[in-house]
Amino acid sequence: MDLSTVLLFPVHALVWLYSFISFLPWHFLTGAREKKAQAKRLKSKSTTGKEDGPYRSVDRFDSLVTVDFPGKDTLDKLFDHAVQRFGKADCLGTREVLSEENETQPSGKVFKKLILGEYKWLSYDELDVEISSFGSGLAALGQQPKSTIALFCETRAEWMITAQACFRRNFPLVTFYATLGEEAVVYGLNECGVTHLVTSSDLLETKLKSVLPQIPKLRHIIYVDRKTISTAGYPQNMQIHSMHSVQQLGAKPENLRSEIVKPIPSDLAVIMYTSGSTGRPKGVMIIHSNLIGGMAGQCERIPGLGPKDTYIAYLPLAHVLEMTAEISCVTYGCRIGYSSPQTLSDQSTKIKKGSKGDCTMLRPTLMAAVPEIMDRINKNVMSKVQEMNCVQRTLFKLAYDYKLEQIKKGYDAPLCNLVFKKVRALLGGNVRMMLSGGAPLSSATQRFMNICFCCPVGQGYGLTETCGAGTITEVADYSTGRVGAPLICCEIKLKDWVEGGYKKYDKPHPRGEILIGGPNVTMGYYRNDCSNNEDFYIDQNRQRWFCTGDIGEMHPDGCLQIVDRKKDLVKLQAGDYVSLGKVESALKNCPLIDNICAYANSDQNYVISFVVPNQKQLTALAHQKGIEGTWEQICNHPVMEREVLKAIKENATSTKLQRFEIPVMVHLSPDPWTPETGLVTDAFKLKRKELKNHYLNDIERMYGHK
Template structure:
């Protein structure tokens, strides 16, 4: 389907503004210029497109690519199981023969790429407090260049740490926890634990005290690796609740003595533990190598409802998963640079970084607060991490890409009419060329270079996961960042693996075909009226099977029997609870979730996630949560508005007040509701799906507020509690 036929509401609005800004004669002149430009640059652009993507070839028009088969039903039945065309004989389980555990994978990479840069960190040159106009104080930093450890040095650091932990009493197959922000020391620690067969318990750095205590106690952790900040702000308060904890290893340069901490807990610096391990007399006689079936990670989910669950992931699970992911990234090699900033306690980031390690790529570390020149902690005039690192590979959750998209489009709106027209014409021109299967290298350099520089200017692959990515944002990334977006689908229970779009497939709204490490089938869900016999496409609950399916939930046998099963061939399967449909080319589309569907009083089914994905395309909306009560006839919503857009709307209608006063204003609620209703109708939502009443939130939802997870997924239970009074008000006190 051509891009202009699936143009988002924002693109339609841009086209309308184009006509408002220019008179017909001037518009004709610009169209004539574009036609001349196209005619002149066709041949060089065509030749350059071949040169700029060596080995990838020409994949044809978008319509042709969408028809090309990516997966097939093994048995020929509409319910599947579906398997990648490149895995016709068997599912793939490993990258290299004999490399079946993570310690072997790391040693193999260190042997092949001993002197290549492995992990890098920027040093803090200076930091200062900056007072904002509203009185708030933000800490700003100036960072230096990246300092790197080679693969050989990283292997030495990991081996010494593992040996030092052994000296401190850590034993093989005894759980050890990492409770730390994403940084080089996190990965070094994990690689040390994989080498010495210490199962790693991962905990999000933003978890609250009770959730942290739950994970540590359930896994019976005696040793934990953390940062100084998290030790002082989170761990210190729960020592009394985790009696088994004996040793805390702090990754930063920190004091050698720790007054005010319980005497029964020993606190060590990571560097000191590595020195212990480096001493010959303290070296372990012979490390116990893990088996492929041994637990590598117990990954505690972010816990969108209740206590977090620990998912047991074996070495063979991760090896299979990263093998499947790597197959979808063309020309992946040691020349690539990856930027790591998402939580390493999340399966998406951990898998992505291990894919990079397995191929000798270098990983430069960042954070959401220092990612770009405009990030909140970067001092004005200094460089953000992408500018310095210039990554070629990057993973992102849709929330972050949506923000980039809205920020750029807001700046486009602020351009002069001629500048805006040039941008929009170039944008639409490139959309048409992409649909035909052509790249536009000259246009990229002349028009989109500045936008592309926001991510360093060299990004060649963007991986998206964690939530559905809107068509508008995906198209924006394709056009302005001049690279494909590999939208994927996977869960912690499937070790992050499931599907990833082929990077030459620019179709939107789909998550690609199964990876070579797994297969997918659909199971009828009669109650929701989804069946594999549905026309024109088979639909049902997504069930994923293969060597990447994890060992189940830690100490939760009842939940294991509910969500996992083994078939007659001994293959393990996971029931995702998500509803999908398979297209003719073998690509999967996520269309619903069993638990998310709410049946209104009149009998209509509403999918909050679907409505939220559409609403986020509206420039006024930074975040939104749709809520529906089955005893009511309509849905309501909680909205985090975009500050710039809301202030502009208030000014347009003469509504005055502070930011908090505007968000608490009934008049502004009605104005915002009108705007998002129009956007929803343009996007063809049904009337019953559109919220009839909304509540504006003056404060953004961050993991620190406890209203979203570290992956920025909504915590619906917490949001419902937080907005309890507003729900009663919007539903008339019922």
Template sequence: MRLKEDLNPMLLLLFHLMVWIYTAITFLPSYLLSWISRSHRNSYGSEEERAKRPKARSVLGRPEGPYRAVSTTKRLLSSLHPGVDTLDKMFEYAAMRFPHRDCLGMREVVTEEDERQSNGKVFKKVVLGEYRWISYREALTAATQLGSGLASLGQRPKTNIAIFCETRAEWLIAAQACFAYNFPLVTLYSTLGGPAIAHGLNEAQVTHIITSRELLETRLKAILPEVPRLQHIIVVDKKPTTWPGYPQGISIYNMATVQKLGARPENATFERKQPLSSDIAVIMYTSGSTGIAKGVMISHSNIIASITGMAERIPNLSEEDTYIGYLPLAHVLELCAELVCIAHGCRIGYSSPQTLADQSSKIKKGSRGDTSVLQPTLMAAVPEIMDRIYKNVMTKVEEMNSFQRTLFILAYNYKLEQLSKGYSTPLCDRFVFRKVRSLLGGRTRVLLSGGAPLSAATQRFMNVCLCCPVGQGYGLTETCGAGTICEYWDYSTGRVGGPLVCCEIKFKDWVEGGYRSTDRPHPRGEILIGGPNVTMGYYNLEAKKQEDFFVDENGQRWFYTGDIGEIHEDGCLKIIDRKKDLVKLQAGEYVSLGKVEAVLKNCPLVDNICVYANSDETYVIGFVVPNQKQLLALAGQHGIRGSWEELCNIKAMEELVLKVIAEAALTAQLERFEVPRKIRLSPDPWTPETGLVTDAFKLKRKELKTHYKDDIERMYGGK
């Protein structure tokens, strides 16, 4: 994606002359630095050359597959280290190799205050201190003592225990305690509402739960009468130490108290029954984008296989790396990413979406966000977060004066051209993109993207401006997050890479949707993932398990993903559709809702969008969360005035936004029947707290349909 700018001919000629001089001056040092850098690693070549290199091949030579990574055509890999086949052994192995290295870090709150906004709303702002670290040995001791303490409180091996907590160091310590003592860990998102929490706890028959003070008081306390089996609550915070006002029969402890209990000599000798690789490590309740959350049973061997596959795609992973953890640890992407880091001795510094950067919502103006302090080298992100970074930077580019903006655009396009040829641009990175790169701390070398498709525009922006590759990947909770990840030298967009070394993929024809493995030029169909990373099925849902999972004649487990993909000549997978997102209009046209949304999210006016289609109707409609700055500018251009909420409810604004969206859709070559004919503007963003998106920011279509029920009737002429 090249950036464009309208300039008068003389100014354009002047800048072309400047960029020619710049190129001439920087070519030799850039080429030498690039040559020196590449002499210490494999030469990756131009995009065209990289695209021709095989990443995977069909084992049987058939278009439907199965396809495996070129390095694993004989067998799939399922372990990182010999004999390390369970997660407790992996943590012990890491603590033995890196006993004194920093393991887990958290920032302390220095000050906290309420800040009143111009619209009357009050936001809590914080100033945070430096990171405080515990070593691998200290983390192992803390986990062992906690596990022993839980056992002394009656928790038994192979009996479920729940964790309902924000992403923080205590979450991972608690998980390691459960892995070590063979307590299957039931994970619940911290944004879940009362009914979903009660459903998970009751279905899993939980008696012990680990949570935070805030979640206990704001979410858990209200539903305690609905979970009669629950007896023990362990709070990860240090204060308070007494908990009045809770029902009889409920015991509440601080995590530190339970650890002290476990450290007592009489409890420290408690016989620990280590898990087998086939034992359940986690029952992970999915975020429920299509209905009630399902508990996915994940064994120790599933996770070990998954992190083996992921680690192979992260170059030079070592104890010198720093990872920033801020996505929900109850999501399989974040959990496996952190366990990959633990297995290699990396340090993990914790954050949150509200404190991630200097400009984040909870960071007091003038103080530093977590990326500025931590300066991570590794980071996982969902496309929603990367789209925000992209749009924020591009908005600032638009606000630059003409000289600055043109310089940025010329540098962007120059670097894009050099990347396509396989060259780096060290001087350009240092003098033009350093400020943008500093948004993530300035040292990020690999970004792992998952959870949803990443737009080509955002991926190109990350490659160019953040000066690091984006490893776009594909996986599901049911495959323990593993499936595919792009090689970090592959800068192609719109694809999710070849299969990992722990699994393989094949296609099943979906005749109704018109996708077959015999399609040309690329075989297409529903994606099936098989291998040791494929999980054990759904907890207490045997019928659903038999519907979505199967075991082949060789004893290998497979999962029907419901996603539609195509395989390219080099073995890279591209996700092109989803069975549940395909709607047939009254006139017979099929509309892929996800495809339309992915295209329209590239429009600067759109922060988020949900496309909706009723099979009884002839056209598509949409719900749009507009970009506030862009919408206010559009209103100003047309003399429309009002508050933010008023603007979003003015029909004239809907029509103006719809016109911009339609132009963007047709420019992206969507069919006319795919373009929304009517829209509803939403003044409020969709966050996991609203219940309209999952914790990975995937749309919850059922909830959105209910939320906008009246608008759907209006847009389809019902009102």
């Protein structure tokens, strides 16, 4: 009998005794009974009594919510209201860069490492002054109300200052992801005909400078950094300004007193260019009332949102999830501390060893994340668990399994939370709620985050076309794999998709393409009438609807589950339909896999796959097999391909994939897929067309043509 087995007897006895003694007082003192009832309650129902809906939240069944605060029906009014309520309180925080160092890795690569100081804060009153002077400065440079202005910048305080200045003066904002390619940015800037652009010095020098001659209408470029840029090499018809100089210009009395044309609810607030998983980027037209309605629905699902909260901002602000989250935080008096994926934790790539990451310094209470980031956290923590000694590993597993059992019943296990204290510390140790969006979150990862970070992890479902609003799971809902009930600002109905085999009268639950309707549904795509007719429509009650292309299943309690996507469906030669997204979701939790793209040709009868392997796990497996070499050589070794394929088949069997859905060949990619590579979007969704082109030779090899 090994040591771990011997240890289990007294530990199990202690846990049983603790559960027996503490259950009743804990049950009554924490309101567990009420929480369980809340979790099981009916959350939405059909307004017609039919399976296809539309489904509405039971909390606002009679009418949809359009505003959160009466009379505050535009974004500038919302911000002014926040300044009146929270004037002296901290609003936006940025860490000071104390020094930068180049660090050479064992592989020979050189990484830039940062040593960062404390967070420096702008209060609401100070932010109000910055916004006023910048807006006045833009007007002094010739920016006109209702004329578009572009924002191409990383997530930082200056992004929000620019956005609020534009909302205040009715300058419709055109946003682009900082990782978007030059060709796509040029296309969007020319399509909107912008004359003014706000960006960072880094993006200006590395991405924009070479393509500026292709943007003939652009006249003014404002960079947000406090540094001086040489104007040599820029087109003569363009003026380069620093944000600080524009604010100084705007602070002049004659400019500060210039007339402000205020927006109305139906005015255009944002044209948000999506990075898009297919084709050219599309500009989604969002008016003020769309954003106001969408945020009203989102905020209702975050209990206690207010001045005691601190939100860590690191996702792209050009993504609707992050933009609405930050505007909502400002509205409710929360602090926003800026970060980046490279500085988020003590172990992040840009943090010098021994220095503190942003989560440790900020200790946020609220956090948003995309599933890709949560999956990485999950695998990193579990990898560390495998490195523990026998006793530590046994205790961790026991605590994990016990808490998992309790959470599935709708309870908690406070004693076990002590075991996860170090894991919680990775995100500052203070997070009370996490929200996942952008793509489906696997049940296993959601449970892991619930257990180890000791907080509810809600899934949200929405699109840029619906202002990120659609559904969010309630805090009390302890189920996994679902995205919750419709928000109080919108309603959802299902539409038959016969080709895919989904119908609204399916048993046991209705299924079909998800349609979202309400005040949060945007006005369509910029200069794209054809897409408007296909994707958007107005019903007999003058309500706008968006056809999402996602396939949903409505559960009896009124919660939605995403089960498929129309664009991910491929018909194999034998007539079987394969959902590529379903295959990827099932296989992503395989320990050897960091990312996977399933692929199928309609003239073939089997599925193939491209995999980004987990470097630590695959390298260890290679050593076991006696295979040495560089990381690239390990990935290209046929034995490693066979081992990953074996793991895929084992994982596919446990997740009950059909035989024809299981990939029969695999290519291992030594390079990760990041937004910078152009193979995934900023929300880490796969760009299938780009991946296909990138791996064309491997596709031909795996299908036997070469």
